[in-house]
Every structure is written in structure tokens, then in C-alpha cells.
Amino acid sequence: MVVEIREKITPDSIYAPEVATITEIRSLTSTEKQFIVKIDDPQKREAFNFLPGQFVELTVFGVGEAPFSIPSSPNNRDFFELCIRNAGSVSGALHQMKEGSKVGIRGPFGNGYFPFEKMKNNNIVIIAGGLGMAPVRSLLLYILESRSSYKGLTLIYGCVEPGSILYRDEIEKLKNTGDIDVKLTVDRADREWSGNVGVCTKLIPELKYPPEDTCIVVCGPPVMYRFVIIELEGKKYDPEKIFLSLERRMECGVGKCNHCHIGDKLSCVDGPVFSLWDIKNLKEAI
Amino acid sequence: MLYKLLKKEDYREFINNLVLNYGVLGPKKINDAVHDFVPVSTADEIDLSYRRTTLPPAKKILFPSCESLVRYELSGSFKVLPVIESSRAILFGVSAWDINGMNFLDRIFSTDFLDDNYMQKRRKLTVIGFDCQPSDSNFAVAMGSEYANTGFDLFFTELEAGYFIRVATAKGASMLIDHSRAADATEGDFKSYNRFMESYRKKFKVRVDIKDFHDNFESVYNKNPLWDRLSKSCFSCGSCNLTCPTCFCFNVRDDVMINLKEGIKSRQWDSCMIPEYGLVAGGHNFRPSASNRLKQRYRCKLKTFVDKFGYFSCVGCGRCVEACLAQINIYEDINTIKKEVTV
Numbered sequence: 001m002v003v004e005i006r007e008k009i010t011p012d013s014i015y016a017p018e019v020a021t022i023t024e025i026r027s028l029t030s031t032e033k034q035f036i037v038k039i040d041d042p043q044k045r046e047a048f049n050f051l052p053g054q055f056v057e058l059t060v061f062g063v064g065e066a067p068f069s070i071p072s073s074p075n076n077r078d079f080f081e082l083c084i085r086n087a088g089s090v091s092g093a094l095h096q097m098k099e100g101s102k103v104g105i106r107g108p109f110g111n112g113y114f115p116f117e118k119m120k121n122n123n124i125v126i127i128a129g130g131l132g133m134a135p136v137r138s139l140l141l142y143i144l145e146s147r148s149s150y151k152g153l154t155l156i157y158g159c160v161e162p163g164s165i166l167y168r169d170e171i172e173k174l175k176n177t178g179d180i181d182v183k184l185t186v187d188r189a190d191r192e193w194s195g196n197v198g199v200c201t202k203l204i205p206e207l208k209y210p211p212e213d214t215c216i217v218v219c220g221p222p223v224m225y226r227f228v229i230i231e232l233e234g235k236k237y238d239p240e241k242i243f244l245s246l247e248r249r250m251e252c253g254v255g256k257c258n259h260c261h262i263g264d265k266l267s268c269v270d271g272p273v274f275s276l277w278d279i280k281n282l283k284e285a286i
Numbered sequence: 287m288l289y290k291l292l293k294k295e296d297y298r299e300f301i302n303n304l305v306l307n308y309g310v311l312g313p314k315k316i317n318d319a320v321h322d323f324v325p326v327s328t329a330d331e332i333d334l335s336y337r338r339t340t341l342p343p344a345k346k347i348l349f350p351s352c353e354s355l356v357r358y359e360l361s362g363s364f365k366v367l368p369v370i371e372s373s374r375a376i377l378f379g380v381s382a383w384d385i386n387g388m389n390f391l392d393r394i395f396s397t398d399f400l401d402d403n404y405m406q407k408r409r410k411l412t413v414i415g416f417d418c419q420p421s422d423s424n425f426a427v428a429m430g431s432e433y434a435n436t437g438f439d440l441f442f443t444e445l446e447a448g449y450f451i452r453v454a455t456a457k458g459a460s461m462l463i464d465h466s467r468a469a470d471a472t473e474g475d476f477k478s479y480n481r482f483m484e485s486y487r488k489k490f491k492v493r494v495d496i497k498d499f500h501d502n503f504e505s506v507y508n509k510n511p512l513w514d515r516l517s518k519s520c521f522s523c524g525s526c527n528l529t530c531p532t533c534f535c536f537n538v539r540d541d542v543m544i545n546l547k548e549g550i551k552s553r554q555w556d557s558c559m560i561p562e563y564g565l566v567a568g569g570h571n572f573r574p575s576a577s578n579r580l581k582q583r584y585r586c587k588l589k590t591f592v593d594k595f596g597y598f599s600c601v602g603c604g605r606c607v608e609a610c611l612a613q614i615n616i617y618e619d620i621n622t623i624k625k626e627v628t629v
Contacts, residue, residue, distance in 0.1 A: 012368070012400075012402055013355065013356060013368030013369075013370060013402060013403065014399045014400070014401060014402070015355040015356055015368070015403070015538065015551060015553075016355075016356045016366050016367070016368040017356070017366060018366070019363065019364045019365075019366060040363075059540060059551070060540070061358055061360055061364060061540065061549050062360055062540055062541070062542040062549040063540055064538075064539060064540045065538055065540060065551070066567065085567075085568070087567040087568040088566075088567025088568070089567075090567075091567060102364045104358070104364075104366065221570075222570060222572075247566065248564075248566070248572060249563075249564055249565065249566045249572065251536065251537050251538045251553075251556070252536075252538060252553075254398065254399040254401075255397065255398040255399060256394065256395065256399070256401055256534070256536070257534075257535055257536050257537070257538065257553075257556070258534060258535040258558075258586075259535065259556070259563070259564075261586070261590070263585075263590065263593075264589075264590045264591070264593040264594045269398050269399075283504075283507050283508075284572075
């Protein structure tokens with residue numbers, strides 16, 4: 001066994017968060033809220049550069065810490081957004097917080113992100129299910145901000161019901177710009193809903209982009225991946241051009257606590273975004 | 287590497303000098319069943335005839351079961367202060383497999399991100415190894431960890447003529463030279479060292495067929511009836527993880543101090559065998575069954591890190607075998623799994 005120990009004179013903690021302020025809170029649905037977060041220290045704020053698909057570890061002081069992906073555009077340098085469902089102890093405490101409250105931020109983390117540079121000059125298909133919208137929205141906004149570098153752009157977004165569609169007003173506005181083809185679907189329609197009904201997998205056969213120059217991004221609940229992948233492979237899309245963001249339980253975000261392992265990979269340092277090719281033979285990845 | 291020989295009559299003086307000058311943690315008999323690495327006040331308290339300690343000595347110091355990471359104020363500017371506690375310590379009498387287990391932890395805590403909570407303690411730790419007697423469930427030879435190449439400052443092997451000492455670091459060398467009358471090892475000492483190692487390896491009675499194991503692990507991964515059978519008696523208690531020298535999974539938690547003005551972020555050992563291990567907010571559990579969790583533990587020990595670092599993350603100490611209330615036995619299971627894939 002060869003052990004490499006890098007020498008460092010001053011100890012430094014990878015677990016110490018930066019203090020940040022929640023500057024704005026907006027309700028997106030009955031269970032999700034959008035938080036705008038600004039790191040207090042101007043130098044640290046300047047140094048906080050994230051890439052689409054990366055995540056932060058957010059501390060609610062005295063309550064706990066949890067990983068959240070960043071749904072805002074990486075071009076926003078002054079603040080970032082978080083889209084958080086009231087689901088656990090940390091997210092529950094966040095939902096109780098008011099504007100001006102302090103939180104702790106570590107990150108951005110993840111060496112695997114959506115490779116937005118390599119994706120240039122390709123058609124882009126973004127497939128999101130429910131809260132899976134959060135990590136892919138960062139990429140979506142980046143692409144819209146440099147629209148001419150990409151070819152066709154399609155968003156397939158499936159939710160349980162119309163009321164649970166995240167950023168609905170924003171998506172409705174996008175539909176009219178001509179920059180993007182938006183396909184929304186819900187599992188359960190209400191009276192006002194006139195769009196697609198059913199899982200988002202059903203919309204994949206309609207895709208017209210050829211496999212050679214199409215990149216596909218997928219994020220959603222664990223059960224969604226298996227079926228989406230079957231559809232995408234059926235249409236002969238290139239596994240090296242399909243990118244999936246994989247959620248796992250995380251405690252540290254820095255490759256130490258081992259909770260997010262997928263075979264010999266760690267979702268926090270090797271991911272959270274993997275190409276389908278990378279994880280094809282990784283047991284229990286999808 | 288320097289090679290020295292310390293005469294048996296000089297051993298007590300050397301240890302007592304270390305105790306006097308630095309302080310020593312050594313294997314002490316606590317009761318009829320238990321040995322533990324604790325601070326000793328003289329060489330006589332050290333019992334080198336121990337076969338096993340409940341907790342691995344290096345992990346106990348470097349990666350304690352509960353450890354503060356960060357302190358913060360709960361009002362005003364919410365000042366955040368990293369907590370990194372470390373102190374000088376000498377571990378004397380650590381077995382080769384426990385040193386190899388520590389080497390694995392060193393690699394984990396220094397890969398990708400440097401974990402200073404671990405590394406600061408590691409830099410201040412002096413490790414003196416000793417070829418101690420294997421327990422009945424020890425299969426370190428099969429895992430290739432009955433001999434330590436690195437990770438120690440000094441390594442003692444007891445020969446008839448005295449202690450054959452491998453000196454691996456300058457720190458170890460100066461301790462030995464300043465505080466003992468150790469002489470250079472002679473050709474004859476090397477010969478008796480080689481004879482010792484040959485007979486030492488024969489003391490490990492457990493036979494494990496680990497050859498080509500990690501590749502074949504893949505082919506049994508989806509054989510659920512096999513895993514159901516192996517895990518049938520598992521209580522999901524996590525004793526195997528708690529005693530393991532290479533288990534490193536931990537949870538991070540935040541607590542409010544009793545004065546309600548400060549908070550603390552700390553880490554605690556977690557166990558991949560308990561149901562909450564793979565549970566995420568919202569209720570989805572990535573590892574809901576005991577069968578899946580045992581399979582994952584074996585994969586982590588016997589495959590994952592072969593793919594990643596090039597070696598097993600099981601050192602064969604046998605602690606999990608002895609700690610398991612349900613008598614789940616990793617080396618028997620290795621042999622069972624191996625039979626599944628042998629034609």
C-alpha cells in the first residue's frame with residue numbers, strides 16, 4: 001500500500017461552511033420554495049463559481065446539513081438560487097425561515113457536471129421529472145443565454161399534476177419565444193389542463209433529432225431513469241451523449257462519508273452527473 | 287529502511303523511556319476477555335501476547351466514533367470556527383493488519399479533498415508495529431496484510447536474540463537511537479527473521495480462497511437467493527462496521543449547545559448495515575433490505591477498492607466475525623461465493 005500524504009502547514013476544514021444570507025423566498029408550488037442565497041463574505045462570493053449540475057451543501061445552523069443542486073444560471077455571479085421541497089429535517093427548517101436568515105454554504109461540489117462546452121453545436125434534449133427540474137434548469141438557462149451556440153432545444157418535463165409544475169410561469173413564457181420546444185406532461189390532469197397526460201417517457205418517441213448531434217440530459221426520481229433509458233436506447237441515442245444526474249444520500253459532499261457510493265464511484269466527487277456510458281455497467285446505478 | 291536489533295534485556299528500558307518522554311498507548315489487559323490500547327505508565331502494563339482488541343487502535347485515535355468538526359455562533363454574524371483537535375501520541379504494539387487498515391484510512395482521508403480532522407492527528411501519530419499472535423478468526427495472510435510495508439515508524443518482531451526492528455522513518459530512528467541501545471542487525475539476525483516470518487505465516491489457520499475473487503464478484507451480484515441466504519440471520523445491528531479497521535462511513539450532524547448561543551457540527555460513525563443508511567428525504571431508500579446491505583458491505587470490502595485503489599479494503603483481522611451476533615462469517619462467505627462461480 002502506497003500512501004500519499006500532502007503536507008500542509010495551516011490546518012483547514014473541509015466541513016466549515018461559509019455564512020450566507022437568504023435574500024429572497026418565493027413559493028413555487030405548495031411543497032417547493034425558491035430561495036435566493038448570497039454568500040456574506042464578498043471575496044468568497046466572488047470565488048463561488050459553479051457549473052450546471054453541481055450542488056452545494058447547505059447548513060441550517062443547529063439543525064443539519066443537506067445537499068441541494070443549484071437551479072440558477074452559472075452566469076449569475078452575485079447570488080444563486082435553490083429550489084427546495086419540504087421533505088426532510090433540513091428542508092423543513094428552511095421552509096420555516098424568513099428573508100434575511102443566515103445559512104451555511106459549502107461548495108460548489110461535484111466533478112461531474114453537465115458538459116455545456118462539449119454540448120455546443122448539438123441539439124439538446126432536457127428530460128426532467130418533478131423536482132429533477134432543479135439541477136437541469138441551470139443548464140437550460142445557460143443554453144438560453146448562449147442560444148446561438150446550440151442547435152435545437154427541447155424540454156420534456158413531467159410532473160404529478162399541473163399544480164406541481166415548477167417554474168410554470170417561466171416555462172409558459174418560454175413556449176412563446178421560439179427558442180425552445182416545450183413538452184409538458186402530467187400524471188393526473190385537472191379541469192383546466194389541456195396538455196399531455198402520462199409519464200414523460202411517452203414523449204420521447206416524438207423526438208426528431210438525429211443521434212449524431214444530439215445531447216440528452218436526464219434528471220428525475222430514481223424510478224424514471226430506467227424507462228427513459230430504454231426509450232432513448234431504442235432511438236439509438238449515443239450513451240456518451242446522454243447525461244444523468246444521480247441523487248444519493250450524502251453527508252459530507254467531499255468524498256469521505258461514502259454514503260453516495262455507486263459501485264466504485266461516488267456521486268459527490270465523481271458525479272452527480274454521469275454519462276450513460278460511465279454507469280452502464282455500474283450495478284445499482286439506475 | 288534501517289534494520290536494528292534490540293536485546294530483550296533492553297526492551298523495558300526503551301519503552302519506559304518512551305513513556306517518560308512522550309507517553310505511550312499500548313495493548314493492556316483490561317479483563318480476561320478484553321485487551322485495549324490505553325495510555326500505560328510502565329512497560330510492564332503492556333501485554334504483547336494479545337490476539338485482538340475490540341476496536342482497531344489507530345482508528346480509535348485518528349477517526350474517533352464521535353468528533354467535533356465545526357463550532358458556530360447562532361446569532362449576529364454566525365461566526366464559523368473549524369474545530370481540528372490533534373495531539374501527539376505513540377501507539378506501541380500495533381499488528382501488521384491494523385497498520386494496513388490504517389493505511390487504507392490514510393488513503394481515504396487524503397484522496398480528492400484533504401480531511402484535516404484526520405490528517406492532523408495522523409501526522410502527530412507515531413506507530414510502532416509488532417508481529418502479534420493472530421486470533422482464531424484472523425485471515426490476514428489470505429488478504430495479504432500479515433506484513434506491513436509502510437505506515438509505521440518502527441516495527442518490532444520478536445526473535446530469540448531480541449527484537450528485530452524495521453526502522454521506516456527518521457522520527458522512528460531518532461526515538462530508537464536516542465532512547466535505546468539498539469545495534470545494527472547482523473546477517474544472522476536477518477536469517478532468523480526470515481525463519482520467524484515463515485513460521486509466523488503458518489500460524490494463520492483460516493483458509494480463504496480469494497484468488498480472482500473481485501472479478502467474479504460481479505457475476506454473483508444479482509444472485510438474490512444467494513444473498514438472501516447469506517444475510518438470513520443478519521440483525522442489521524452494525525457491529526461488524528463498528529469493529530472494522532477500514533470502515534469509514536460517517537454521518538454529519540448539527541446540534542445546539544446547552545447555552546442556546548452556539549452550535550456544533552460533528553461526525554459520528556455510521557453503519558452500512560442499518561436500514562437508515564440509504565434513506566433520503568422524501569422516504570426513498572436506496573438500500574432497503576438486509577440482503578442488499580450485506581451484499582454492498584462485501585462489495586465495498588472485496589471489490590470496490592480493488593477497482594479504485596488496487597487493493598482490498600478488508601485486512602482479514604476477523605473482528606467482524608467475532609463481533610457478529612448472528613454468526614455471519616466473512617471468510618466462510620467468501621468461500622461460499624467462490625464456490626458459486628467455480629465450475
